Every structure is written in C-alpha cells, then in structure tokens.
Amino acid sequence: MEAPLDPVSAETVSISADQRSRPYLRLFLISFVLLFAELACIRWFGSTVILLTYFTNIVLMACVLGMSVGCLAASRGRNWINAVLPLGLVAIGLACWTLQAYERGEMSIAAGDQSAPQEIFFGAESVQQAPLGRTYPIEVVAGLFYALIALMFVGLGQVMGRAFNAIPNRVAAYTTNVFGSLVGIAAFALAAALQTPPRVWFALALVPLLGFVTRFRPIQVVALVAILFLVGWLPPARNGAARQVTWSPYYKVVFQPSTAVIETNNIGHQQMASIGNSGAAYLLPHLLNRDAGGRPFEDVLIIGAGSGNDVQAALSQHAKHVDAVEIDPVMASIGRANHPNRPYDDPRVSLHLDDGRSYVRKTSKKYDLIVYALVDSLVLHSGYSSLRLENFLFTEQAYRDIQARLKPGGVFVMYNYFRQGWVVGRLVKMVEKAFHMPPIVISLPYRAKITPDQNQAGATTMLIVGKTEAATAAIREKLAESGAFWIHVSPAKNAALNGYGAKAPEVEGTMKEHWWKIAPSVVETRGIGPLPSDDWPFLYLRSSMIPGLNLWGIVIVAVLSLAILARFAPPATTRPNGRMFFLGAGFMLLETKGVVHLALLFGSTWIVNSIVFFAILVMVLLSNLFVVLVRPRRICWYYGLLIASLVIGAFLPMDSFLALPGASKVILSCAVTFVPIFFAGVIFATEFRDSRHPDVDFGSNIGGVILGGLSENLSLVVGFKHLLLLAAVYYLLSAAFKRRAEPPAS
Structure with missing residues (x-):
C-alpha cells in the first residue's frame, strides 16, 4: 500500500x-x-x-x-x-x-x-x-x-x-x-x-x-x-608594480597600469599596445592586403576584442565600422579606460558583450574582415564540464558560420600562440573544409614547415583565407612573386613603403633584425588527430582519450x-542507498549535457549559465509539484520515459538545432534538455517521499554526483551527446537496486 x-x-x-x-x-x-x-x-x-x-x-x-x-x-x-x-x-x-x-x-x-x-x-x-x-x-x-x-x-x-x-x-x-x-x-x-x-x-x-x-x-x-x-x-607583483584587481563574472582580472599588462587568474593574458609604434601582428593582415593592392577592409568584426588592440589596428587602416565582440565586460572596460589609442571611444566602434559564436549566428551583417583575435579564455566554461569558454569557436561548424558572414570579397583571419603543430594542422584542415580552399599560414618567427610534433612555443601562427579564391588571390600572388613580405617591429616604418620583396627593406634608422620575414608555411596535416566538432569541441586535446x-x-x-x-561515515554503519547514489550520478550527467548544449545554442556566457542552472532547479520544483498532485504509485513508467528521452537526445546531432528559427530553437532545445530532468526529478521525489532515512538517502544521492563528475571525463572520448547513454546506464542501475524506502507509520 x-x-x-x-x-x-x-x-x-x-x-x-x-x-x-x-x-x-x-x-x-x-x-x-x-x-x-x-x-x-x-x-x-x-x-x-x-x-x-x-x-x-x-x-x-x-x-x-x-x-x-x-x-x-x-x-x-x-x-x-x-x-x-x-x-x-x-x-x-x-x-x-x-x-x-x-x-x-x-x-x-x-x-x-x-x-x-x-x-x-x-x-x-x-x-x-x-x-x-x-x-x-x-x-x-x-x-x-x-x-x-x-x-x-x-x-x-x-x-x-x-x-x-x-x-x-x-x-x-x-x-x-x-x-x-x-x-x-x-x-x-x-x-x-x-x-x-x-x-x-x-x-x-x-x-x-x-x-x-x-x-x-x-x-x-x-x-x-x-x-x-x-x-x-x-x-606583491614580482616586478613590484602597482596592480588593480577586479572580479569579472569569469576571472580575477589584475591590471598593471605601468606595463599595460592584464592577467587573468594569475596568468598573463593581454598587453595593450600603442598600435603603429608597436603591435606588428595586429596590423599584418591589413598591410598584406594594402600592399597587394587591396582596398581597406571597411566593415570589420573582431571576435575576442579584449582591451582593443585589434580594434585600433582596423581603425588605423581606415575601417568604416568595427563590431568588437568581447565576452568579459571587465576586459572591455579596462581597454576603454586605459588603452593608449582609446579605440572604444571612436564612434566607428560598436562594442558587443557577448559570446563570439553566439554573436556570429545572431547577426545578419556581412563583413569585409572577420578576426579571431588571440581567443584563449584560460578558464573553464563551468565546473560541470571540461569545456573552455572558447571551445565552440574552434569547430568545423563554427568556421562554416564565419564563412556565411563574410561578403563575397571578405577575408577571415585568426592568430594565436597555438603551442603545438598538431593544433595548427587541425585548424588548417577545418578552415579548408569550411572555405573549400587551404588558408595562407604564416608563422612568426618564420618557419618553412610546420609538422604535427613540432613545438610551437613562442611562435605566433596566423591563418588567412577568403570567402572566395579571389578574395586572397592578390596576397597569394604577391607572396609567390616576391618570396616574402617584411614588417618592422615598429609598424610605422611600413607606412610609406610596400613590404613585399625578396629582401628586407633598407630604411634609414632601422636594423635588419628588426624586420620580420613573412612567408607562407607548409603545414603537414597527417597525424593531427580528430577534428573538433560541436559534439567533441576539444581543439587542445591531441586525441579522443x-x-x-x-x-x-x-x-x-x-x-x-x-x-x-x-573516516566520517563508514559504509558498514551508514549503509548508503545504491538507488539514490546512481540517481545522483545520472543527474550530474544530465546537468553537464544541458549546460553544454545550451551554451552552444545561446552562448557560453555567465548569464546563460546562471539561467540554465536556475531552470534546472525550477524543473525539479515542477517535478516535486507533480509528485504532490499526481501521487505516482509505480515509477517504472517514469523510468521508461526517462530512458527513452535520453536515447533520443543521444542521437540528435547537437548542431541540428542551430538552423531552427528563434522560437523553435528555444522550445525544442529546452525540451531535449529539461524533459529528462523532469522525469528524473519525479523518480527521485517519489523515492524520497517515502524515505525513512532522508539524511542517508540524500547524502547517497549527492555522493553519486561525484561519480557523475568523474564520468564526465568520458566526453573527451565519446563527445557530449553520448554522455546521455551513460546517464541512461546509471538510471538503469538505480532501477536495479531494490527500494529501501518504507512508508512511515501513519
């Protein structure tokens, strides 16, 4: 009864x-x-x-x-x-x-x-x-x-x-x-x-x-x-410099005014540069285009705009409008207040505090130039997964999104300290698949060839590709004819000369070693491992392991x-509840998948994160209300519905929701995420309703979260959507345990 x-x-x-x-x-x-x-x-x-x-x-x-x-x-x-x-x-x-x-x-x-x-x-x-x-x-x-x-x-x-x-x-x-x-x-x-x-x-x-x-x-x-x-x-800082500390929604941000260096979570992240006097890498794509006879890039999108170096580079080369996308409001505010060129005060600049992938999908604008500007977050998206804030920018699907936002003559540029040759090889292959042509690959300092096992420490690698072959044809031809392009560490030296040539320019007051040689690198793409996708977005993991x-x-x-x-609760005396334990493990994986799925669809921002966690708990409240009103007697039906919803979710491609119109995307993605959570909540609340030992049962359930958290590492092997199959296994294991709850005496 x-x-x-x-x-x-x-x-x-x-x-x-x-x-x-x-x-x-x-x-x-x-x-x-x-x-x-x-x-x-x-x-x-x-x-x-x-x-x-x-x-x-x-x-x-x-x-x-x-x-x-x-x-x-x-x-x-x-x-x-x-x-x-x-x-x-x-x-x-x-x-x-x-x-x-x-x-x-x-x-x-x-x-x-x-x-x-x-x-x-x-x-x-x-x-x-x-x-x-x-x-x-x-x-x-x-x-x-x-x-x-x-x-x-x-x-x-x-x-x-x-x-x-x-x-x-x-x-x-x-x-x-x-x-x-x-x-x-x-x-x-x-x-x-x-x-x-x-x-x-x-x-x-x-x-x-x-x-x-x-x-x-x-x-x-x-x-x-x-x-x-x-x-x-x-x-105190190692160099004794004064520092300003601000806690953004993502990092501890430490700014040194004397050096213009910004640290995030104790690791050097950015340094503001007076563009023209320094910052050669920021100006390089503009100078390559200018000296090849191209028109200035008029409409520019900077993803990862940070404190504003790339924004200023575009402005200095006659951009008519720059959309600067930066996920961290503190980074942008430091740049607005302290950058020597004050790029964010320019009326040609629109600052968007958003996730880069989300912005690209939401905007209807087309651009002459899109730049991935040193996009590296140095932080996890949340404590629930191995996902970093920038992971969804480096997938095959992300590059297709970029390609779709370029004008017919538009150019895409990305650069960073990618650390390893196999990372560069992956990027080359993904860009080639999305744009149907190989990118121009430039290494600073110059390297004729980049191999998968090559350590790229200290090297900046830049990839340049066009919407069409014609978009970068002039740059490719000039590099082929002259053999190289030369840029001075103080780019103002390039203002009155054409940088293409076999030898470094002979300019009065400059030294040969201060000219950087720019020439295409050959990238070997065998042995680079799997290409990141929206389901397996791990650019910096060498293999699926x-x-x-x-x-x-x-x-x-x-x-x-x-x-x-x-030490505190020996299992022999406390007798943890196996059913509750595996319910907790399964629920942790549901949360992980939900957080990752909605981050892909709506952006990896702290606001989306907070809304998702809040919505999960609201769904738990609804399942509690359901148990109060309906008073389920047999939970096998709910187990069946839960397992079915998990299997469906596991075989739906994560990017299948991206093409849906706004309302449909929200409704269907929320259904896939929250319906399993509702059924799981009904099962837990029904079990917990009759608990004789709520402390032990709830503690067992929370303990299962640790197993779920450790199991999340399997996403590095199978991707995120297949975590739902493991969650289904955990829920089946919970069903296999005999119910220990007994109705309290009435």
Whole structure:
C-alpha cells in the first residue's frame, strides 16, 4: 500500500506551528549557505591556486563530497559544523601561501609535460619552472585542496542532513532545499553582475554560518575575520608594480597600469599596445592586403576584442565600422579606460558583450574582415564540464558560420600562440573544409614547415583565407612573386613603403633584425588527430582519450573520497542507498549535457549559465509539484520515459538545432534538455517521499554526483551527446537496486 504523501505520526502531532516552521527555515538557510559557499569556492580557489582554473570541477566535487559525507554523518554525535570556519581558514590560508610562493618564484605548478602534451593548457608553459624553488604536479596540488575543501563542507552537509530528518514531509523538505538553492544561485548571479569582490561572497556565505554553530568560541570569529581578510588579499607583483584587481563574472582580472599588462587568474593574458609604434601582428593582415593592392577592409568584426588592440589596428587602416565582440565586460572596460589609442571611444566602434559564436549566428551583417583575435579564455566554461569558454569557436561548424558572414570579397583571419603543430594542422584542415580552399599560414618567427610534433612555443601562427579564391588571390600572388613580405617591429616604418620583396627593406634608422620575414608555411596535416566538432569541441586535446593527467586526478579523487567517507561515515554503519547514489550520478550527467548544449545554442556566457542552472532547479520544483498532485504509485513508467528521452537526445546531432528559427530553437532545445530532468526529478521525489532515512538517502544521492563528475571525463572520448547513454546506464542501475524506502507509520 502506498504511503500517504504527508504522513502524520505521534511525534509530529504535538509540534506547534512555530516549532514546525523552524526546521523549514533552518533547511532553507543551510541550503542557501551551501550553494552560495560552493559557488564562492569554485570562483575563488580556481582564481587563486595556479592552474586550478582548468580544474574547477575538482572544487565542485570537493564541495559535493563534503555535503554527501556530512549528510551521511548526520546521525553521529559530533557536531562538525564547529570545524567549518577553522578548516576553511586552513584551506584559504594555504591557497594564499601558494600564490605568494608563486609570485616570489619559490614554487611552481606543472600541468603535465607541456613541451609535448596530450592536452594543452594555455599559460602552463610559463609557470612550470620555479626559478628559486620546486615545481609540484597540478594533480597533487588539486588533490590537497580537494581534501581540504571537502572537509570544510562536511559540517555544512551534516546540518543539512539533520534538517532533512526534522521534517516528516520529505517532498516538502526537498522542495525547501531546492528553494534555498535557487535563492543561492540568484544571489551569486547578482553578485557576479555587480562585480563584487570575494569578501562580499564569503561574508554572505559564512556570516549566517555562525547561527548554526553549536559551541560558540572566539576562534569562530577569529577564523571568519581572517578568511574575509585573506580572500581579498593579493601578494606583491614580482616586478613590484602597482596592480588593480577586479572580479569579472569569469576571472580575477589584475591590471598593471605601468606595463599595460592584464592577467587573468594569475596568468598573463593581454598587453595593450600603442598600435603603429608597436603591435606588428595586429596590423599584418591589413598591410598584406594594402600592399597587394587591396582596398581597406571597411566593415570589420573582431571576435575576442579584449582591451582593443585589434580594434585600433582596423581603425588605423581606415575601417568604416568595427563590431568588437568581447565576452568579459571587465576586459572591455579596462581597454576603454586605459588603452593608449582609446579605440572604444571612436564612434566607428560598436562594442558587443557577448559570446563570439553566439554573436556570429545572431547577426545578419556581412563583413569585409572577420578576426579571431588571440581567443584563449584560460578558464573553464563551468565546473560541470571540461569545456573552455572558447571551445565552440574552434569547430568545423563554427568556421562554416564565419564563412556565411563574410561578403563575397571578405577575408577571415585568426592568430594565436597555438603551442603545438598538431593544433595548427587541425585548424588548417577545418578552415579548408569550411572555405573549400587551404588558408595562407604564416608563422612568426618564420618557419618553412610546420609538422604535427613540432613545438610551437613562442611562435605566433596566423591563418588567412577568403570567402572566395579571389578574395586572397592578390596576397597569394604577391607572396609567390616576391618570396616574402617584411614588417618592422615598429609598424610605422611600413607606412610609406610596400613590404613585399625578396629582401628586407633598407630604411634609414632601422636594423635588419628588426624586420620580420613573412612567408607562407607548409603545414603537414597527417597525424593531427580528430577534428573538433560541436559534439567533441576539444581543439587542445591531441586525441579522443582521457589524458594521463586526468586519469591521475580521477584516481586521487577516488582514493581521497573513500578515505574521507571511511573516516566520517563508514559504509558498514551508514549503509548508503545504491538507488539514490546512481540517481545522483545520472543527474550530474544530465546537468553537464544541458549546460553544454545550451551554451552552444545561446552562448557560453555567465548569464546563460546562471539561467540554465536556475531552470534546472525550477524543473525539479515542477517535478516535486507533480509528485504532490499526481501521487505516482509505480515509477517504472517514469523510468521508461526517462530512458527513452535520453536515447533520443543521444542521437540528435547537437548542431541540428542551430538552423531552427528563434522560437523553435528555444522550445525544442529546452525540451531535449529539461524533459529528462523532469522525469528524473519525479523518480527521485517519489523515492524520497517515502524515505525513512532522508539524511542517508540524500547524502547517497549527492555522493553519486561525484561519480557523475568523474564520468564526465568520458566526453573527451565519446563527445557530449553520448554522455546521455551513460546517464541512461546509471538510471538503469538505480532501477536495479531494490527500494529501501518504507512508508512511515501513519
């Protein structure tokens, strides 16, 4: 016989209305604190510990592990909430120490062998060698912080588990938990929009924590004050220069006015240049076109406009209008206020704060020149996947989008420090497929040939291709006739001369070594690995595999997770719920796929991210409401609908939605993303409704998220859409476990 939805027992009859309201308030508050603290930790630790910006899912899983273990330990006597602030101080203090040691050159962190890597991490090559100290593997450093952050969250999870136990109506309790999480997401999104510093985040997360402490001592206040001081602290720069710190929705952005250098998450990212006096690479495509007899590029699109160097280069070469697309508002604001040429103040410039791929698909304009300008984000799109902010710009489908936005005589240019020859080879093949012709490939310094195994460290590689063969025919012909083009490190020297010629120009007051030779490089494209697509968008991963660095990370996370679980909630005594565990694993993969899918369709911006996470929780609330109103008795039907929706989603090409008109794209993409989440929510809420041990069941469910997070690494092998098949396997495994829930006595 099915349990009543709101069971009433002797233990609840005597509870007054006031007493009944307190457990709900307590659960709401701890749910808010947990979600807000999780997001704060993901942002702050990823921006403070060197290279952890590429492994923020480690921070996410650490928070999840702590919550899970805390819930499982809810019935144990010791109150771990009293240790949260001291443990947080240890973790944050150690992170600050590593940053200071890095700035002093006393230590460094290595992300594998970046001279011949399985996966490229931009900036890693510049921090691998500590001039005065030791170099530590990123997997060891990440493991240390994984353990510390997890321990910090155990006390919070324990409070949440006890709050669940205090509410007999399990669905109402779960709904309260989701509402608290929704408010947490909304509050953090607002904090990001206002560009608030970490002291605000941690104050909002940790000050309410004092209300949960059961044994108040001065150390709690001391730890809180110390944490709020440390999260806003920045060690002196190596060169002693003054620095300005701003927290954008994506990075910690550090600007040095004296050098015009911008760092993101402790890695050098951009330097503003006085275009004409310097910045030869920015002017190169314009000068190649000018000296080959071409007309100036009038309508220009810059993707990754940053602080404005490429924008100024286009303006200086007589562009009539420039659309500058930059995803990070802080980068653009620094350029507007500090760039020596003030390009963003020019009335010919329109600044668009948007994702580059999203802008290209939304605009109906056609351009004479489109530039990918040093597009490298140095950060993951979210803690839920291995996707970087710029990944969807470097796929076969993305280049077809670019080709469609060019005028008949339009030209596409992209350049960067691509690090490895196999990356350049992939780009050449993708561009060739999209434009039906090979691009002109230029290496600075000049290299006659680029091979897949060639280390491109320190070299800038530029690809130039036209909408039609005629668009770049003059440049190709001039290079073939003269053998080379020459540009001076101070491009103003090129103003009154034609740069094409077999020898460097002889200009009074210049030295031969200050002229750069520009000539096409031959690129070998055999052995470059798979070409990135919208389903497998991993340009910087050499083959469809889980790199050794990730495998080591998986092992370390698994070992540490089991050790922490054994210490706080031994499985032999807590008896985790297998069904709930696999429901959590499957749900994590649903979230991952949803975040990636909607980022492709609507842009990899923080706003889209926040809306997606908010919408997922709203869908969970709707599934809870469905369980309350319909009172499902048999969940096998919902398992069937869930598995069917997952299989359908797994075989729908991700780019099949891109061509749909606006309303249809929104409706169908949301259906594919959120319908499985609804069915999964119904299954969980129905199971949880009858739970005798909500702390153990909810803790088991959260623990499954760790398995799902580790399983996300398989996207590096099979792509994102096939993660849904693995999610289906996890849901089938959950169905295979016998139900442990028993209806509470009525």
